[in-house]
Amino acid sequence: MLTTKSQKIISPYLLLLIFPPLFWAGNFIVGRAIRDSIPPMTLSLWRWIIAMIIILPFAWKYLRRDLPYYKKHPWLIVRLSLTGVVGFTCLAYIGLHDTSAANALLLNSCVPVLIAILGSLFFGQRLHGIQNMGLFISCIGVLVIITHGDWEALKNLAFSKGDLIVFSAMLSFALYTLWSRNVPPEVNRTGLMAAQIAAAFIFLAPLWLIEYSHGATTYLSTKGALALLYLGIFPSVLGYILFTLAVSHFGAAQASLCIHLIPLFGAVLAVVFLGESLHLYHAAGMAVILVGIRLALKSREASSSMLKN
Secondary structure (H helix, E strand, O other): OOOOHHHHHHHHHHHHHHHHHHHHHHHHHHHHHOOOOOOOOHHHHHHHHHHHHHHHHHHHHHHHHOOHHHHHOHHHHHHHHHHHHHHHHHHHHHOOOOOHHHHHHHOOOOHHHHHHHHHHHHHHOOHHHHHHHHHOOOOHHHHHHHHOOHHHHHHHOOOOHHHHHHHHHHHHHHHHHHOOOOOOOOOOHHHHHHHHHHHHHHHHHHHHHHHHHOOOOOOOOOHHHHHHHHHHHHHHHHHHHHHHHHHHHHHHHHHHHHHHHHHHHHHHHHHHHHOOOOHHHHHHHHHHHHHHHHHHHHHHHHHHHHHEE
């Protein structure tokens, strides 16, 4: 039987730290797979239309309840929308036209580092020694997976224009994560997500019109329709809501460490959907990543305990 302490440790891991990177890993694989049939702005727009259709029935009463907060802090909602919804998705899908899913997954692992750097420089966020160690160790785990356990492979890594665009998407998401800390816990996260999507349409619709006017063509097959449904439900609705809750529960720096799980989940999804193989270095990398995440979370638990005492 699980003790109360065990339940407190396991529940956040399962619900808040594992599912978002799993869903987002699928986002990169799906985005790369359908890049030639659905243009990036069209993909972004329809992804969020589907997400809004799904989330609105659950979010409506919270949207109305929290409307005074949205009116009081409109620019925060705009910043969250531009960075987390518009900037991240559009830049990621544009970049996936010119880079591989593997490179995009690697670049995604820069987010915790970017959060730590930007948080320290502009948001007054300080990391303790154990947190820094956890961040460093989890980065090592990511490199183990990316290099297939061969450090010499680092010499052969090359980055293209698409990689730089994807990196810009990661910078956008890092800002989204840091700004999301400013939302008080009493503001419902489901309603907040709907508010962000609604604001995003103001920017996504013109971007789609520009893309369409330049002759971009969509070829929507059954595979493409299923891909859109996946993107609209899992990385858009469930992934964002769970990650926002993780930021609220753990803090931006610690919660962002779960992003280091994306390359691992990407490798697993590649096995399932692309017929690739799992190797020992995947297990080794996973173990190192989890050690790093656990160290960072342990430092938070220690800090919370000291505050209570």
